[in-house]
Amino acid sequence: MNLFWGVARHQTWLIASDLVFFPLQICGFLTRHSRPRTSPLHLFNAVVRSHSRRSFPIFNVARSIRHIRLSSARHVSAPRVTRYALIMMWQSCLSLGLLTLFSSASAERLLRSNSLDSCQKDSSFSASLFNVVYTPDNNTIFAQLSAMSTVNDYVIAEIVLDVYGYQAVHQNFDPCTLEDMKATICPLTVGKLPPRFNFRVGDSVSKQIPGIAYAFPDLDAKVRVHIRSTRTDETLACVEAKFSNDKTVDLVGVKWATAAVTLVGLITSALMSGVGYTNAAAHLGASTLSLFAYFQAQAMVGLSGVPLPPAAHAWTQNFVWSLGLIRIGFMQTIFTWYQRSTGGDAAGLLDNALGASVQVMKRSLDPAAGGLQKRSNVMLDTGAYVVYGIQRVGYKAHIETTNIVMTSIVFSAFLVLISALFVYLARLILNFCVKRGWVKDTRFPELRGGGWRMLLKGITLRMLLAVFPAIAIFCFWEFTQADSAAIVVLCVFLLFGSMLVLGVAAVRIITIGRNSKAVHRSAAFQLFSNQEYLQIWGFLYVPFRATAYYYILPLLVHTVVKAAIIAFGQHNGVAQAICLIIVEAVALAAASLLRPWMAKSINVLNIAICSVNFVNAIFLFLLTNKFDAPGLLVGVVGILIFLVNAIFSLILLLLVIISSIMAFWRKNPDDRYRAMDDDRVMFWKSRTSMVPSMVATQELEALAATARGAKDSQEGSHRIESPPLTPTIGARPGSRRVDSPALNERSSSVHDSVRDDQHAAPRAPWKRSNRDSGMTE
Known part of the structure; x- marks a missing residue:
């Protein structure tokens, strides 16, 4: 066991160090071979290569220095080092995930129960604290409870064990037959039971329990005692206890791995866009954002008010980070103080868990249960607490139920602010590298030029769109909770402000697209030829076809409606599940019929995600057990939710990982993707190729102006006519004619300079200029 945790800590350190080094490693990719071989970035890549040797200890200083010296002599390729380090980072993530998945194999075998439910009205036995552990290796049961009995009689217990809805054990048990229990519950007397006791059971009990019950994660086992x-x-009484084996699929490694893949995918997409590979950047960015949206959809399954089996709930708990539910101790203290100082009452559920049982709802909540409250936690007459839906997710994440909203919105705002800060710091670092000659001045022209403010606005709005589902869900839910007046006001401004910003941006994009289509017969002309539109609002329409620029508005409506269903349907799981089925069915039908995304692969990916979301909604309805289906069906559905989503998540993660690696592996990442079928390619040029093209155009215009000044007398005598070089709007690439007056006026000056250049200096037939070929290198 110690060896496992040592290896796990090592892999965790590898991932942390890789995430720190990765942005700096990219400098080697950006600079290519344009810097001296002994530059600081080249030496740093040598350190990274030494770091990638993966020896114990992780960072051998002597070996690092040795590789620094050898790298200068051997001329190590920077892109090769970057690719190698990127692959090793993925290896670290996968290794930690596998180690965590198999960590439970060496743990002690046991069965544990932390809560006791009453399954009969006016039960003569109740418990507010119930902790029981059964250890099969020594056949002992340890119990810690705070229970009250109103029975004064000799009793017999009828025990029924259900495993995933299947009745595995049904037998009677007489406590007077055990020597250890005669003094405590034989006979059962009125009053409190002893708070602690343990006793041994026969070997026949352990033989009746299969060995898989101790190894299968998130065991769905229930013991009912009459x-x-x-x-x-x-x-006289009926009590029910849920048992687990301390094995779970709610793993820290899965959370870190999924977050790391998402982060690196977004960073890789931004880098590809910056160096000019816009096609690869658009595909990778769309795939990564779709993956992130799917993670959020899985977390929403856990937020629903439908009772979830342990495996389904534990798996969805891995993705609550995508909704901002990340626990940091000192921040929870600040949130509690803020709530109390603004007139609210903190729940204190985590503190009360030491003296009272907390029941995670796995079945329908009885509306007649005593102590039901409109807000905060549900407290039963027995003194126990019941958490469900959003409260269930917060309790499992060790977040107070009254701090859930503040935790989510603060982390969402932090993500938006940190993205803006990252852009500003990247601009400073890039300008410094350009001044030192480590990076070409043609790299990231928008980030270094005066348009960096537009880029900052675009990235900020993109992050706002990414966190908008979390803002919508928890702000809607806060209206039903009213943790404090200040938090409600904060949610009002944040929710409606976000809806206003994104809604206005979507409407403006639709207006621009319609005007462009009316004037230029193509919506892509103004949307993709205007750099200001691309940088600020491009994230709203770039993932879609040029003719489906409007699709962002239905997506926003879908997000708001789904968030309202999750937030306002907490007390009625059946109605919530039915509404989710309708919403997901509409989303699947729209994605399948319209196919609005920019490429076939992106359409297939998003249609598959919509299909899985629709299946999850059906599973939620089955879990409500509205039609009194067999208990085995409910148990199987819980396993299916885990298996279907786990397999699909693994496939999506591998797709993003492979796409990120291939983006650095290929010399031209754009060659991996087909040209987009719409006409955006005629107006959307590579940013890298635009800079030398603009310089060459300015030089040609200067030469043409000089030539025209010297040849004014001969201007009308002879002129070489050149065919139009700008393509027809709405035609396929390769067409030469254009019907747009605006585009003809823009290209007139270029035509004049080309004609004068051809007249002044004839070119060899085998030498074609970049402008003649329609491409730049």
């Missing part, structure tokens, strides 16, 4: 009088055979 307490009957031995004199009258009357059922």
